[in-house]
Amino acid sequence: MNKIWIIIKREYLTRVKKRSFLIMTILGPVLMAAMFIVPAWLSQVEDNEVKIIAVIDSSKIFTGALPETGYIKFQYLTNVKISDIENNFGTNKYYALLFIPPSVLSSPIVSLSSNKQPSLAVRMHIANSLKRDIESLKLLKSNIDPKVLKSIETNVNVSVTKLNDDGTREQKSADLQMILGIVGGMLIYFFIFMYGSQVMRGVIEEKISRIVEVIISSVKPFQLMMGKIVGIAFVGITQFFLWIVFTFTIVTIAQSIFFANTPSYKEIKSQSIMSENKDNKVINQKQFNEISYNEVDAVFDSIKSIDFTVVIASFIFFFLGGYLLYSSMFAAIGSAVDNEADTQQFMMPITIPLILSIVLIGNVTSNPEGSIAFWFSIIPFTSPVVMMMRIPFGVPWNEVILSVTLLIGSFILMTWLAGKIYRTGILMYGKKVNYRELYKWIKYRNY
Secondary structure: OHHHHHHHHHHHHHHHOOHHHHHHHHHHHHHHHHHHHHHHHHHHHHHOOOEEEEEEEOOOOOOOOOOOOOOEEEEEOOOOOHHHHHOOOOOOOOOEEEEEOOOOOOOOOOEEEOOOOOOHHHHHHHHHHHHHHHHHHHHHHOOOOHHHHHHOOOOOOOOEEEEOOOOOEEEEOHHHHHHHHHHHHHHHHHHHHHHHHHHHHHHHHHHHOOHHHHHHOOOOHHHHHHHHHHHHHHHHHHHHHHHHHHHHHHHHHHHHHHOOOOOOHHHHHHHHHHHHOOOOOOOOHHHHHHHHHHHHHHHHHHHHHOOHHHHHHHHHHHHHHHHHHHHHHHHHHHHHOOOHHHHHHHHHHHHHHHHHHHHOHHHHHHOOOOHHHHHHHHOOOOHHHHHHHHHHHOOOHHHHHHHHHHHHHHHHHHHHHHHHHHHHHOOOOOOOOOHHHHHHHHHOOOO
């Protein structure tokens, strides 16, 4: 056991001190934080630019009727040719030209031209504004008051409540659970591949450099394999923990610097209600209460209802279980070949279950209690990813225990088989290995 610990310490310290580890530990959180910060920042920067849109309304219906925002303004033109505007976008003040044809009521198609790609916000604002006005005109033409239809518009929110065996009730958010399941499953898939391949490459490098011949003289092949696998596992846990801490720190700092003055969702929604009710001097206080509870507090209640202790503990266990299962196979492959190019024939059977578990993301997250989700969360080769997708939705303990038991048993069995391949293949050079040869190595009884 002492020799295994020495190997674990060597693998851990060697990889943690590498420049590549330090770069990825810093670069990883920066990239992950950028995924959240950059789109929001770019959106904020773009929204701060006032866009003046020239409007040529040949229908004479919408002149002066299109609603403006703080960053989208309309200027209505008459007796102007379309070509005069389109040919001078580089010199005039207009962001785009909106042409409304005379037949817009019967054929609701308008033209928006610009020397740049109009943003989605601009296109959606124009489309929604025209849609609303055209519908109102058609209703009036049919002697139907648009205010009547407006008054009966109703949004139905489905509140999900889980009834526990002890009689307690929990508010659940299916969307939040789905996001957690997808992110958790994808991370486990990513980490298993990344650190499992490190084990394989490490074995191949030691085999090619003949360093392994010296190491084997002091420790048993199985001890060397287990030390390498566990050592790299500790590297993965260390890097994952640092990524979480650094990402959270970067996002928090960026939020305080770049988005300190960004209005909250409640403020935006309140402004929207004020705009919709601009003819009323007093806004019903009940509307603001509904904003506060239904839109914001419900989200936080859903977040609080998720047991993050269970989610994090499950992630760590299924990551370790899946990594140990697959890394033992990666180590066996690395010991059986002389270079990384020869690993392709053995990699395909190993990677298919992992790829299949990712393909099933949609099915599992949309129906976490279904038979497909159940069986693939029990099968050890897919359970690390699929079970992690199901955990945020709540999985019965008997299913979790069954999945855990089979995963541990499969890891022990696979480690034993991989060890028999490893002890023979690690000292085998210059021979092309096939599956029949691997089977012979497994059957060997003597060392």
